[in-house]
Amino acid sequence: MFTTTAYTTDKATPGQRRVMLAAVDADGRLPDGANQRVLNSLPESWARTDVAAGGRFLTTEGRAALAPLGRFFLLARANPVNGCLLGTTGHSDMLALVRDGLAVLRDSDGRPVSVADRWEHGNSLRITERGRRLVGMPLTAPEFAERHPVGSRAMWKQQEGEPAWPVQILGWPLADGTVYVLPQSTGLSYAASRDRPVPAEQIRPAPQTPAPTVTSRPDDRRNTMTDRKPEPTLDDDLEALRGLAAAVVKPVTPSAETWEQVKALEERATAGYELAERFTEFDQRATADRRAPKEWGISRELSEEQIAAELEKRSELQALGGFLATLATMGMAPWQMANLVRRVKAHQEAGADES
Missing domain, CATH: 2.30.30 (SH3 type barrels.)
Structure with a gap:
């Protein structure tokens, strides 16, 4: 990090800038083949002499002379993955960064754009390899x-x-x-x-909060025709959201130790993020179900094997005969059909007892 704001690009001559920018490309070492008069004009505060290494190397003040703090922080905030510079760039800063090869203008397709054509194409500033070296940003992902x-x-x-x-x-x-x-x-x-x-x-x-478990119910509403684990229903998601909401608003005991209160606050913050993410998913599912009722998957076509399996599993469905597949297409689950048959039989038996 630069420790001074006194240096600006105006204090370095064009020849000095060329030499110091070349040093940035060479890991800070001034090029030996540069103009000797330019090398002699560089103060020791900008480029120190290292007798052991046999050369001169840029100092933090020398790097500050290449990029004032505003431009340095702009480069340091660049997205290292795509190179985009975040924030607002002044016109003079943009011209200086492109001139020194610290940044480059690219259009939406990633092609370089000249400064003269910057108004005709949608463009954005991207940090270059030289810019990464200047601010100390890794060239590859660490x-x-x-x-x-x-x-x-x-x-x-x-x-x-x-x-x-x-x-x-x-x-x-x-x-x-x-x-x-x-x-x-x-x-x-x-x-x-x-x-x-x-x-x-x-x-x-970031701590990972385990998803709240929902109490399993043994009835057939939690099972599909095959033995696969069913997707949680909206009711199940709502119960989970209520549990997370209770964790978020859980009061902190005033008489607890400081570390206990800190831990409780961290748990509430983590539960809050989990609640926000899961509520977004819940809202999307609920909206889709409300707008597309035919996609709920209520009605189903039963194959002969599935019909035979249901008849073997629930003997009372034998009374329905060929209506079993028809009722399934209309949206009734096998457990609902079985309850319907039981109620009809109970009604018939009650009528026979009265007669």
């Missing part, structure tokens, strides 16, 4: 990206004993060990809700 991909949720825990904050991962760890994240907690102030660099070692995996 191991951190496997555990915490860009866009995934994680927990940011600054110190032991303090609550962990849910965040969204915005990039890969930079050379200084920081990674940009976006806090996801509700009720944060505007300043606290902005993206920020945090130490990568403070990032923890």
Whole structure:
């Protein structure tokens, strides 16, 4: 991270800029074949001499002379997967980044766009390999990206004993060990809700809340014609949502220890995210069922083998004869047919007793 804002691109001559940009491509080492007068004009604060390595290397102040803080942070916030620069780019900053080869304009199809044609095509700035090297962004995905991909949720825990904050991962760890994240907690102030660099070692995996189990019912409503496990119904999902909602609003005991209260708050936050995601799925399923009743799968065509299996399983269905397949097509489940037969027989027996 740069420690000064005093340096601007105006303080470096075009020749000095060319030499220092070439050094960025060479991992910070100034090229030996550069113009000696230009090399001599570079102050030691920009490029220090390393006698052991036999050359001069860019310092943080030299890199700051290539990109002021505004442009540096713009490059550091770039999406490492597709290279897109996030945020608003000023016109002069855009021209400077393209001029120095730190970024490139590309259209929606990924083809480079010249600065002169930038108004005729939809374009966006993408960070280049030189830009990645300048801000210390890895060129390929590190191991951190496997555990915490860009866009995934994680927990940011600054110190032991303090609550962990849910965040969204915005990039890969930079050379200084920081990674940009976006806090996801509700009720944060505007300043606290902005993206920020945090130490990568403070990032923890987001806890996974086990899905609430629904009490199994032995009746035939939970079974299909085959012995496959049925998909949870909307009633089952509603019960699960109620359980998550109860966990979210579960009160915290004021007399509990601090670590117990922190743990309870973390569990409530995790349950809240799970509740939001599952409610979205529940709303989509309920909307689809409400708008497309014919797709509910109520009516079914029974094969001869399925009819024989049902007759063997429920002897009372023998009274229906050939109507069994017809009633199934109309939407009645086998257990409903069996109940209908039992009620008819009970009614007949009650009438015979009265006579």
